[in-house]
Amino acid sequence: MGLRQLLAGRDDTTVLTESVDPRFELPALATADESAPMVFEDVAGYPEVRAVSNLVSSRDLLADALGVERDGIIEAMSTAMDHPRALDDPVDPRFDLVATDPVLDDHVPIPVFYDEHERQYFASSIAAVVDPETGVQNLSFHRTMYDGGNELVMRMVERHLHDIYSRTEGPLDIAIVMGVHPAVELAAATSFSPEMSELEMANALLDGGLEVAEVDGIQVPADAEMVLRAHITDEYREEGPFVDLSRTWDRTREQPVVEVSALYLREDPYVRIIVPGQTEHAHLMGVPQEPRIFTIVENAIPTVQSVVLTPGGCSWLHGVVQIDKRREGDPKNAGMAALAGHPSMKKVTVVDRDVDPADPQQVEWAEATRMQPDRDITTIEHAKGSSLDPSQDYEEGVLTKWIVDATVPEHRDEDDFREVRVPGTDDVDIEDYR
Numbered sequence: 557m558g559l560r561q562l563l564a565g566r567d568d569t570t571v572l573t574e575s576v577d578p579r580f581e582l583p584a585l586a587t588a589d590e591s592a593p594m595v596f597e598d599v600a601g602y603p604e605v606r607a608v609s610n611l612v613s614s615r616d617l618l619a620d621a622l623g624v625e626r627d628g629i630i631e632a633m634s635t636a637m638d639h640p641r642a643l644d645d646p647v648d649p650r651f652d653l654v655a656t657d658p659v660l661d662d663h664v665p666i667p668v669f670y671d672e673h674e675r676q677y678f679a680s681s682i683a684a685v686v687d688p689e690t691g692v693q694n695l696s697f698h699r700t701m702y703d704g705g706n707e708l709v710m711r712m713v714e715r716h717l718h719d720i721y722s723r724t725e726g727p728l729d730i731a732i733v734m735g736v737h738p739a740v741e742l743a744a745a746t747s748f749s750p751e752m753s754e755l756e757m758a759n760a761l762l763d764g765g766l767e768v769a770e771v772d773g774i775q776v777p778a779d780a781e782m783v784l785r786a787h788i789t790d791e792y793r794e795e796g797p798f799v800d801l802s803r804t805w806d807r808t809r810e811q812p813v814v815e816v817s818a819l820y821l822r823e824d825p826y827v828r829i830i831v832p833g834q835t836e837h838a839h840l841m842g843v844p845q846e847p848r849i850f851t852i853v854e855n856a857i858p859t860v861q862s863v864v865l866t867p868g869g870c871s872w873l874h875g876v877v878q879i880d881k882r883r884e885g886d887p888k889n890a891g892m893a894a895l896a897g898h899p900s901m902k903k904v905t906v907v908d909r910d911v912d913p914a915d916p917q918q919v920e921w922a923e924a925t926r927m928q929p930d931r932d933i934t935t936i937e938h939a940k941g942s943s944l945d946p947s948q949d950y951e952e953g954v955l956t957k958w959i960v961d962a963t964v965p966e967h968r969d970e971d972d973f974r975e976v977r978v979p980g981t982d983d984v985d986i987e988d989y990r
């Protein structure tokens with residue numbers, strides 16, 4: 557199952573037939589309406605390709621892609637992480653070799669998303685690498701900045717790929733994959749044990765399973781729209797500036813250069829566009845962290861109901877934890893566990909069962925009606941946070957975190973805090989009255 561079947565199964569895709577420029581115009585359109593997938597039939601200068609964005613720019617789209625209810629996403633991902641499914645033998649790929657040592661932007665559009673510091677970026681690039689020590693294949697997203705010809709500069713945070721790369725002598729073989737089913741994208745964005753194969757996790761997440769093909773010893777989804785066979789060299793170049801999740805300019809860093817040796821494309825390929833800093837990017841970053849945070853909070857508070865990294869907090873820096881509060885002190889313990897479970901989290905708000913943690917209006921209502929700042933806000937100074945938070949003291953590399961307890965205070969009558977609703981609001985259907 558790939559992104560084509562996903563698109564075929566939806567009737568709300570916005571299909572744009574007019575020519576669009578991959579520099580600014582395409583990302584502007586993708587950002588202007590993030591409510592449904594958007595297909596660009598005519599990308600200026602690239603008559604052979606199409607582009608697609610906003611496949612999973614909301615929790616509802618994500619849930620649809622996984623075939624679950626919106627509040628079942630965490631459980632579906634946790635189950636797939638705990639029980640990854642072994643892959644069947646590789647099949648023939650549905651993509652073909654188009655060019656060796658390709659001049660990449662002769663073949664596919666590489667968008668420029670933001671002005672001021674113009675850079676061409678793939679923000680949807682997923683690196684597939686086999687760990688030579690364990691034989692387990694890792695998938696992880698790494699943005700790649702185009703540097704002309706067949707060269708890219710890859711942003712590599714110090715996690716699993718970086719670890720494999722630093723243990724490798726000489727160039728590291730990789731495949732870069734773009735345009736796959738969102739289940740593969742979600743799996744690639746999880747930070748779980750290096751022992752787990754993200755392809756096997758995606759295989760468990762996808763109802764009909766995942767077919768893989770092998771490209772020179774590296775397995776990739778057989779129906780990927782684009783695959784770059786490449787190696788990461790030991791040369792470093794300046795990468796960025798790039799607009800990251802915080803929607804502010806990130807700093808430049810010296811990052812490794814990637815040389816692409818072969819370009820594979822499907823016929824009439826879809827080039828997958830994720831606009832950095834916008835809602836789809838945020839969801840893909842945040843949602844895969846939630847099952848892990850949930851498990852850690854559950855250890856402290858078994859009555860935890862849900863964990864959400866909120867788009868307003870860049871789906872990375874702010875979270876909301878929903879609990880079934882049994883004792884005074886539960887919210888603070890839940891908050892501390894959540895901050896420990898996701899060290900990038902700066903603020904965590906704890907709410908009761910009757911407040912939807914994914915609805916910012918309800919969360920703010922709970923803060924407005926159930927909490928007092930002197931009693932219910934706890935700050936934790938000099939903690940390590942996310943490099944993406946520009947408000948921190950970069951010199952010291954630390955920041956202040958906070959826990960907001962927006963639950964009904966203990967020793968008070970719950971009825972005083974119950975939201976009174978107009979009767980029948982959930983049952984009436986306006987269409988019946990037109």
Ligand SMILES: Cc1cc2nc3c(=O)[nH]c(=O)nc-3n(C[C@H](O)[C@H](O)[C@H](O)COP(=O)(O)O)c2cc1C
Pocket residue numbers: 679680694695696697698699700711712713714715716717744745746747748830837840841
């Ligand atoms: C759209 C998107 C872009 C990302 N870009 C990068 C990136 O440029 N560099 C990076 O190191 N991680 C990036 N990430 C985060 C990693 O993919 C993610 O943390 C992944 O879990 C790391 O896998 P690992 O634990 O196997 O190392 C991105 C995630 C998403 C969803």
